[in-house]
Amino acid sequence: MRWLLGTLMCLWAGAVVAQPARLQAVPGLGQDSVTVSGLSSGAFFAHQLHVAFSRVIEGAGLVAGGPYGCAEPPDEPWWLAIHPYGRTLTALSVCTRVARDTVEAWAGWWGELPEVPTVERAITVTDVTRAGAGIDDPANLADDRVWLFHGTRDTVVPPATGAVLAEYYRRAGVTGDRLAVVSTVSAGHGFPVDDFRGESRFRKLTCAEQAPPFVVDCDRDAAGELLRHLLPDGFAGMPAEPRRERLIGFDQREFFDAGTKSASLADIGYVYVPAACDSADAGCRLHVALHGCSQNVEAVDDDFVWDAGYNRWAEANRIVVLYPQTTGWTPAWDALGWGGNPQGCWDWWGYSGEAYAERGGVQMQAVRTMIARLRAE
Incomplete structure (x- = not known):
């Protein structure tokens, strides 16, 4: 129980941790079956992690995401x-x-913007980055499992971008x-749930809506669907009641x-650890779930880390x-952001530095090191 020492998290609307614990290895975690998922920017980033660390990450569940190097x-x-x-x-x-409307009005007369990204461009960026030793061998992706979701009414990340992401994975095998x-x-731009069960300061959203907390009632349990697809072996047919003290x-x-504000990472992250994983022989698996823009705890309280549905299946x-958690950041000189x-x-898209999509990118390396800590690598 050593890793539980420190401040335990009891999240409900607006709760904070004054002195968060140091992240410790989980005794019951094995050295395989790391998977990732995310919504929107979290989906783009989860895919980025999957490509860059394909020797370690074995699957991805992406909601409203796009292909590697899209920006x-x-x-x-x-x-x-x-x-x-x-x-x-x-x-x-x-x-x-x-x-898009703003960019077209401002500079479109210099040259027409592409309607969508292309899989050829994504593959080129992947190959160039691999040649520079910035990512693992993309051949590792071929035997992985991937679950993709894109709502037909998403006006933030168009379905055409999601189609390119699907084709990218097909080209990868x-x-x-x-x-x-x-x-x-x-569905609109949000993370689908079969029912929003928790309390929230935001109103409950229907499937087609696009607003905070970006958790939408679609009669679809995206967390359960993606986890079942990524980790099919022995997957329980019914969820269990999660325990607040385990978050x-x-x-x-x-x-x-922490002195580099452009890292745009929050002081506090969160981890849900089932009690069974305290045992060294538990054979637990690790999943990384990434919130979208304006969906971190700072913005929407526990509406993603508790109410998106991951913990009951976990x-x-x-x-x-x-x-993991981000935080907003804008340079003092940059009034428009x-x-x-x-x-x-x-x-x-590179606000944290040129290596943003590579293994050495500040956010990429931070999340990878968290994974290593939890698995006692």
Whole structure:
């Protein structure tokens, strides 16, 4: 029980941890079966982790995500490639539709924006990054399992971007029943649940809505579906009741330079550890769940880390769930926020540095080190 020493987390609307514990190894975690998932920026970043650390991560469940290197500017229009915020503009107007109208009105006359990213461009970026030793061999992806979800009414990350992500995995060799694509649900931009069971300061959202806390009632249990697909062996058919005291806050600051604000990582992260995983012979597995923009605990309290549905399946299936956290950041000189991360998104377009999508990227390395700590690597 040594790893439980410290402040235990009891999250409910607005609760905070004053002195979070140091993250400790979980005795019952094995050295295999690390999987990842996420929504929106969390999906882009989870996919980025999957590609960069494909020797360790064996599967991904992605809701409203896009392909590796999506924000790297295409060759046309020419001005995107030379613009100082070229990746930001590409992310906001090609990979997503967050600011497409604005970008087209401001600079579209210099050259027409692509309608969607292309799988060829994603593969090129992957190959170039691999040649520079920035990521693991993408051949490792071929025997992994992947679950993709994209709502037909998502106006933030268009379904066409999700289709490119699916094709990226097919080109990587993820085919047959190892690749599940859910793309016909009339959902907006949010994480689907079969029912929002918790308390929240936000109103409950219907499936087609797009608003905080970005957890939407679609009569679909995305957490259960993706975990069952990624970890099919012995997966329990019914969830169990999660225990609040098993959701623990830990100090994230030892995993990055807290003085570097552009890391955009919060002081506190969270991990759910089923009681069964205290035993060294438990054979537990590790899953990393990544929130979307404006969906961290700072923004929506426990509506993702508790109410998205992961923990009840974790309790039933001996799965440790790691919930790393971002925080918003904008440079003092940047009134418009183009060079920062005002909404607490995961970095899939380079605000934290040029190596953002590589193993050595500040957020990438932080999450990878958390994984290593939990598994006692």
